[in-house]
Amino acid sequence: MGHEQVYQRFDIHQRIQHIGMFTSFMILTITGLPIKFEQSKLSQGVVSLFGGFDTMFYVHLLGGALMIVVSIYHLIYLVLVPLGGKKKSWAIMPNWKDFRDLAHNLSYFLGFRKNPARFDRYSYKEKFDYWAVFWGMLIMGGSGLMMWYPQFFTLFLPRWVIDSSRYAHTDEAILAISAIFIWHFYNVHFNNRSFPMSKVWYVGNLTREEMEEDHPVELERIERERDVLDKGQSKE
Template identity: 85%
Template sequence: MGMFISFFVLTITGLPIKFEQSRLSQGVVSLFGGFDNLFYVHLLGGVLMIFASVYHLIYLVVVPLGGKKKSWAIVPTFKDFKDLIQNLGYFFGFKKEPARFDRYSYKEKFDYWAVFWGMVIMAGSGLMMWYPQFFTLFLPRWVIDSSRYAHTDEAILAISAIFIWHFYNVHFNNRYFPMSKAWYVGTLTREEMEEDHPIELERIEREPNVLSKDKTKE
């Protein structure tokens, strides 16, 4: 939820900063009562996003240390590459069947791991612009100067990926419209499992000790 909220806050406040000459941007700035207020909200959004990311990283370390078994299913494998080729062949009519996915598809893995790449660039460059005097103690001036371009260009890439790639897969797809409920329900129906994660469904049904209620519901 923290990542969800911070992303939209940063998008709404960040685009007017990058395109400050736009009339629409000037209107958004006015809604915030001036540039200073908008910029302050943008910084708060950045802090929230960094906090959410750090919390997630700590969670990834603490869970295995607490004795709970950690799944590595989100890690990309060679099967993801084969699934991509299979799906491309299916989309273009060269294959008769689409790829069959396990717990996570290559699309879901891309969504997940792209955040790590984006956070390194966004948080790193954002902090450089926020505290340039500190970072010039360790980095040359050209790196600090380049941080603005890295920050804004990565932001446009992230916004484009979310509103084109991600929104289609979980919102505009006619199977999920207006949205996939998995993000807050935490479960998938059997029909959704059969369509999107048939390999995991087969494993759940084959192994009676697997708690199917964690992933499926009748």
């Protein structure tokens, strides 16, 4: 019986970054919501599980530090990948095809088209997830550091900016939590094809069937390039 053909989706660095990001996100969610909704009985129960507010707050700071470290790791990775000889990919950058795919899918959902849009390496949904993290890190990371070290930031920022950071931090947190648990979890894990979980985040590979379903344009390009390479080698 032959082995199932697989295609690499994420290398080991990308998987570590993703694991670090969602681990820190879960820590921040569990410890952050009780801070925002401190009057809730559920929040008070979570605080008691940590043995008190101070302990929970320190865990929250630890989660924030981990998220910042993972973000820096990712930025360094983006710079070092092409320096290491690996071809740099710009596939994650938004382009006009994403808007065409969105319009195509809307027509499909409304019954005006028979087939959904065909995606390349990243769909518009995946690009939205990725760039939303950049936007969120600027707000969450920046406002979190302002609240963590107010004495430092008041040296060059007015007090009202520091005071506003709490509202920016908590409101962005609610937006991020809603997006992850409603949008991201359904698209990646809870849809009828992946439920109960997509395994790509830890195995790093997609099967041919998954590629045909989710990234047919990329699959066609890979096979086209493979055919060209095979023909070149056969001539040699």
